[in-house]
Amino acid sequence: MLDQGIITELRAIAPGCVYPDEPMAKHTSFGLGGPADVYVQPLDEGSLKECAAFLKDAGVAIKILGRGTNLLVRSGGIEGAVLSTEQALSTLRADGGVVTVGSGIPLSGLLSFCAESGLTGLEPLAGIPGSVGGAAVMNAGSYDVWFADHLESVVVFEPGEGSVQVAGSELDASYRRMGIPEGHVVERVVLTLAEESPTTVAARLQEIIERKWRTQPVGMRSAGCVFRNFPDKAAWALIDSVGLVGARIGGAVVSDVHANFILNDRGATPEDVEELITLIRERVSDHTGRDLETEVEIVGRRAH
Ligand SMILES: Cc1cc2nc3c(=O)[nH]c(=O)nc-3n(C[C@H](O)[C@H](O)[C@H](O)COP(=O)(O)OP(=O)(O)OC[C@H]3O[C@@H](n4cnc5c(N)ncnc54)[C@H](O)[C@@H]3O)c2cc1C
Incomplete structure (x- = not known):
């Protein structure tokens, strides 16, 4: 629970964009998750940076949200x-191939823009x-193409600090990690x-x-692949090999189309998904000796 003074100050910085106790289920592709103490969706870059600086000064934890498609938020919601x-950082321009x-x-949206502009690489x-x-x-x-493959540079900031441009070559990018601090x-x-x-x-x-x-x-509620693949073995193949395709806990089920997807089917809770993740990890470890690591980020407080 946040102090009312924090909410009032945020509302002064980003009027109409501050939502206390906002259910994260509304902002994740799983459609799951308890309330964030406060959810802020500033309309422009200046107010986003000002909110971030204020929150940091006030000692409030900050979680940056894109579209929530790689997140499992627990029922207790997100502290801070x-x-x-989504609204604040939405510029898009091309200069030749840059x-x-x-x-x-x-x-x-970026991919459609590239198609219209006749720019290839990210398809x-x-x-x-x-x-x-x-x-x-x-x-x-x-399909063996990574965002890092085409990254010239990235502009980042720490709350309260100025922006810094970092060359892609300076980042230690690897499988599902860009190395952004x-x-x-x-x-x-x-x-x-x-x-x-453009047609091609x-x-x-x-x-x-x-x-x-x-x-x-596609079209089902999920966060994509739940587990990281091994260099020599896909996670879906391990899950399939231990007979867990279609396995269900409450409303969470292992997809029969792609075994590395867990679906929110028939009103799952975040705890159903987390328990199914534990079951899969234990079964795969017992039968194959491989320890699956999650690719999906699990965040938030446990339900009390
Ligand atoms: C149906 C489906 C299919 C998928 N297929 C793939 C696939 O083929 N390949 C693949 O790699 N992934 C896949 N994913 C996973 C997911 O879509 C990607 O990881 C995606 O890039 C996450 O983007 P997001 O904006 O939703 O990030 P979020 O889930 O909002 O955030 C992910 C992490 O990034 C951080 N973050 C987000 N934006 C910023 C920012 N501007 N600055 C700092 N930190 C930030 C968040 O704090 C969080 O830690 C799939 C997901 C679904 C639901």
């Missing part, structure tokens, strides 16, 4: 403030929901892409999206 980039894009823009990322900021932090990837907010990224005919880029995007419709439970 959730700060959304694209500068705000972190709050949806990845799908394999089609179908990944979430924001550009989330894709940057997570080094989102699919904890506590840094991604403001925008600069990507280098090759030129190509659009056709590739469509092909990838259709492939994902065939191989993933």
